[in-house]
Amino acid sequence: MSRPPFQPVALVRRDASGQIARQLREAIAAGVWVPGERLPTEQDLADTFEVSRATAREALKLLSATGLVRSARGAQGGTFVSVPVAEQVATQLGEAIQLWYRAGNVTVQNVDEAREVLETICAGLAASRRTPEDIGDIQSAVEAAQDPAMSIDEWLDWDLAFHTAISRAAKNPILELAMMSVHLSRPATNTVFVDLLDRQQVLDQHSAITQAIIDADPAAARAALKNHVSYLDLVRRDALQSLEVDDVPLSQLPLKPARPQQ
Amino acid sequence: MSRPPFQPVALVRRDASGQIARQLREAIAAGVWVPGERLPTEQDLADTFEVSRATAREALKLLSATGLVRSARGAQGGTFVSVPVAEQVATQLGEAIQLWYRAGNVTVQNVDEAREVLETICAGLAASRRTPEDIGDIQSAVEAAQDPAMSIDEWLDWDLAFHTAISRAAKNPILELAMMSVHLSRPATNTVFVDLLDRQQVLDQHSAITQAIIDADPAAARAALKNHVSYLDLVRRDALQSLEVDDVPLSQLPLKPARPQQ
DNA sequence: TAACATTCATTGTTAGACAATGAATGTACT
DNA sequence: AGTACATTCATTGTCTAACAATGAATGTTA
Numbered sequence: 001m002s003r004p005p006f007q008p009v010a011l012v013r014r015d016a017s018g019q020i021a022r023q024l025r026e027a028i029a030a031g032v033w034v035p036g037e038r039l040p041t042e043q044d045l046a047d048t049f050e051v052s053r054a055t056a057r058e059a060l061k062l063l064s065a066t067g068l069v070r071s072a073r074g075a076q077g078g079t080f081v082s083v084p085v086a087e088q089v090a091t092q093l094g095e096a097i098q099l100w101y102r103a104g105n106v107t108v109q110n111v112d113e114a115r116e117v118l119e120t121i122c123a124g125l126a127a128s129r130r131t132p133e134d135i136g137d138i139q140s141a142v143e144a145a146q147d148p149a150m151s152i153d154e155w156l157d158w159d160l161a162f163h164t165a166i167s168r169a170a171k172n173p174i175l176e177l178a179m180m181s182v183h184l185s186r187p188a189t190n191t192v193f194v195d196l197l198d199r200q201q202v203l204d205q206h207s208a209i210t211q212a213i214i215d216a217d218p219a220a221a222r223a224a225l226k227n228h229v230s231y232l233d234l235v236r237r238d239a240l241q242s243l244e245v246d247d248v249p250l251s252q253l254p255l256k257p258a259r260p261q262q
Numbered sequence: 263m264s265r266p267p268f269q270p271v272a273l274v275r276r277d278a279s280g281q282i283a284r285q286l287r288e289a290i291a292a293g294v295w296v297p298g299e300r301l302p303t304e305q306d307l308a309d310t311f312e313v314s315r316a317t318a319r320e321a322l323k324l325l326s327a328t329g330l331v332r333s334a335r336g337a338q339g340g341t342f343v344s345v346p347v348a349e350q351v352a353t354q355l356g357e358a359i360q361l362w363y364r365a366g367n368v369t370v371q372n373v374d375e376a377r378e379v380l381e382t383i384c385a386g387l388a389a390s391r392r393t394p395e396d397i398g399d400i401q402s403a404v405e406a407a408q409d410p411a412m413s414i415d416e417w418l419d420w421d422l423a424f425h426t427a428i429s430r431a432a433k434n435p436i437l438e439l440a441m442m443s444v445h446l447s448r449p450a451t452n453t454v455f456v457d458l459l460d461r462q463q464v465l466d467q468h469s470a471i472t473q474a475i476i477d478a479d480p481a482a483a484r485a486a487l488k489n490h491v492s493y494l495d496l497v498r499r500d501a502l503q504s505l506e507v508d509d510v511p512l513s514q515l516p517l518k519p520a521r522p523q524q
Numbered sequence: 525t526a527a528c529a530t531t532c533a534t535t536g537t538t539a540g541a542c543a544a545t546g547a548a549t550g551t552a553c554t
Numbered sequence: 555a556g557t558a559c560a561t562t563c564a565t566t567g568t569c570t571a572a573c574a575a576t577g578a579a580t581g582t583t584a
Contacts, residue, residue, distance in 0.1 A: 013575095016537075017323070029357065035365050041565065052538045054316060057566085058323050061279070065327030066354050068361075073566045074546035083365045089358045092328050095291065096351045097436065099330075103297050103345045106435045114436035121379045173368045174359065174376035178440050275544090278568075303534065314569045319535085335535045336577030 006032045008048050016051050020059035028068065028081055038078040039069065066092070086177055093177075094184030101185070108236070115182045116229045119163065120222050122179060126169035127213045127221040134169035135214055141165055142206050145199075152195060162206055169213065193239035197232075205231060268294045270310050278313050282321035290330065290343055301331065301341045328354070352439055356446030363447070370498070377444045378491045381425065384441060385471060385487040386480040388431035396431035397476055403427055404468050407461075414457060424468055431475065455501035459494075467493060 006027050011019045024039070033039055039060075040048065046056040060079055063069045067084030071077070100106040126134065141162035145155055160183055167179035205228040212220035268289050273281050286301070295301055301322075302310065308318040322341055325331045329346030333339070362368045388396065403424035407417055422445055429441035467490040474482035 014536095021327075025357070029360065031364075035361065043565085054539090055537060058320060058536095061320050061323040062327040065283075065324040066357070068357070071566060072546085073544065073564095075562085075564045076547050077545075077565045079566085083361045083367065084358045089355065093351065093355060093439075095287070095328070095330070096346045098291065099297060099345045100435065102293075105345065110434050110436050113434055114440070117383045117437070118440075121383075172372050172375055173362065174372050174444065175379070177355075178376070178380075182436065276567095305534085316570090317568060320567095333535060334577085335533095335575065337531085337533045338578050339534050339576075341535085 003031050003034075011049060011051070016049070017055050017058035017062065020045070020049050020051070020056065021062035024059065024063060025068065033081045035081050035083045037081050039081065041078060086173065086180065090177055090180035090184055093181035097181065097185035111182060111185060112229075112233065112236075115179075115186070116226070118175060118179050118182060119166070119229070120225050122167045122170040122172075122175055123209060123213065123221040123225040124218040125172065125175075126166050127216050127218040129171045130169040130213055130216075134165065137165035138162060138169065138210050138213060142203070142210055145203060145206070148199070155199065156194065159202075166209070166213070193236050196235055196239050201231065202228075265293050265296075273311060273313070278311070279317050279320035279324065282307070282311050282313070282318060283324035286321065286325060287330065295343045297343050297345045299343050301343065303340060348435065348439055348442065352442035352446055355439075355443035359443065359447035373444060373447060374491070374495065374498075377441075377448070378488070380437060380441050380444060381428070381491070382484050382487050384429045384432040384434075384437055385475065385483040387434065387437075388428050389475045389478050389480040389483040391433045392431040392475055392478070396427060397472075399427035400424065400431065400472050400475060404465070404472055407465060407468070410461070417461065418456065421464075428471070428475070455498050458497050458501050463493065464490075 145158040208224040407420040470486040
């Protein structure tokens with residue numbers, strides 16, 4: 001099976017950089033250039049598409065924004081096809097979810113539900129597939145969070161580390177990515193009530209999840225996680241109620257009336 | 263709660279456009295500009311960061327690649343904060359997964375497992391939450407796929423429509439996005455065996471899922487979907503076995519030895 | 525009132541230049 | 555021979571200065 005050649009299509013004079021980016025993206029998807037391989041130089045691309053180098057550069061910027069290519073200076077430099085790292089993809093996804101939340105397209109309930117079902121699955125899989133390293137990671141995250149003098153931010157970091165370790169132990173990069181994205185989108189949605197949590201209770205729940213994973217007991221892991229999530233849910237409901245906030249709108253963030261989006 | 267002002271930070275002379283993009287992204291995340299609002303003009307940004315307009319433009323291109331902003335020409339034009347549409351985010355995610363697959367970072371099993379657990383959840387939720395419109399969408403996708411003269415591509419499109427309608431009926435945009443991404447990444451991973459499927463069997467399985475959703479029976483919906491997925495799994499196993507391909511590597515696509523990625 | 529023309533701020537694109545970089549190559553010294 | 559250092563040079567990064575295209579607002583005319 002040989003690789004297809006790159007066949008540029010003449011541009012219609014509208015959004016040149018976008019069209020070039022699209023053609024390059026499709027070419028990469030078709031395997032014209034494989035990860036690690038070098039694309040033509042900016043000048044070559046500019047000549048090929050009959051545009052200026054600046055326009056060709058902007059097309060490459062569009063691709064580099066999603067981590068599809070990366071550039072390097074120097075004599076042996078150039079633009080290389082690269083495989084986006086999970087963190088980058090997850091960050092972008094989390095970003096999008098936060099914007100959706102602020103625009104009212106998703107609710108805290110949506111995010112929490114997604115989190116619950118995804119993490120429940122991951123906990124079950126983790127109990128079946130965890131390696132000794134995974135157990136170590138999970139346990140050290142639990143232990144590190146036991147210091148009662150810890151700041152909220154630090155504590156949240158360890159909480160994230162705990163849940164990240166579980167999703168990694170599930171040994172499925174796709175689910176891990178999904179979990180990571182949901183967690184990364186949570187800062188915008190849970191700032192209201194984090195300091196209302198009882199750390200000791202959370203800690204106990206984390207320990208129960210950990211133990212089930214160590215015991216290789218998927219059903220127990222799922223149950224322990226569901227218990228944890230329902231506690232978080234309870235605290236959030238109480239917090240919202242005490243704030244006398246309606247359950248539906250949820251956007252505590254300032255929202256200016258949005259300009260109609262075309 | 264008032265919005266924070268925009269406070270640009272002086273750049274270190276390295277990757278100026280990237281730094282500007284990062285600062286703008288963080289400012290948007292902090293609510294300096296809300297969706298629909300206009301950013302400063304390119305010239306203003308250039309002046310603010312003490313760079314040329316070209317560099318400021320490249321920063322904006324980095325943001326527009328993920329749909330975070332969009333630009334418009336004309337007297338009242340400019341660059342506006344926008345909410346990325348789900349399709350765009352899902353496409354990017356699917357793209358990343360395809361690259362991961364080609365780079366060997368994910369396997370077909372990973373993608374299929376993610377698809378199975380996500381869609382099982384969605385099917386259950388859909389059975390609880392489906393509206394009459396959802397039922398109509400799902401049914402018409404099933405009926406449309408009954409034409410035996412249909413081409414494989416068309417048939418696959420209807421298959422996608424069927425599964426998309428289910429995930430939409432689950433009424434959770436986050437899970438819907440996840441499903442969409444997994445489906446969009448599948449073309450690269452299932453080209454080997456699609457024509458080995460028995461369309462009538464697939465159709466019957468789709469009908470069973472549909473009926474369970476109409477009956478508002480989550481458990482039945484989950485079971486019917488699991489049955490469907492396990493059939494697909496079976497066919498794929500057979501296909502791989504008959505091709506005498508090992509079960510693990512799975513990359514049927516041409517792979518050149520990748521240049522070490524820094 | 526409606527249709528049309530003009531204005532003009534803003535993004536889109538161009539051309540040519542110079543700066544920064546970093547791998548490869550050459551050179552001198554031990 | 556080997557090692558430290560200097561040079562080369564293709565390539566990306568940034569700059570400058572301009573012009574083109576656009577499209578909402580405004581003005582003008584029928």
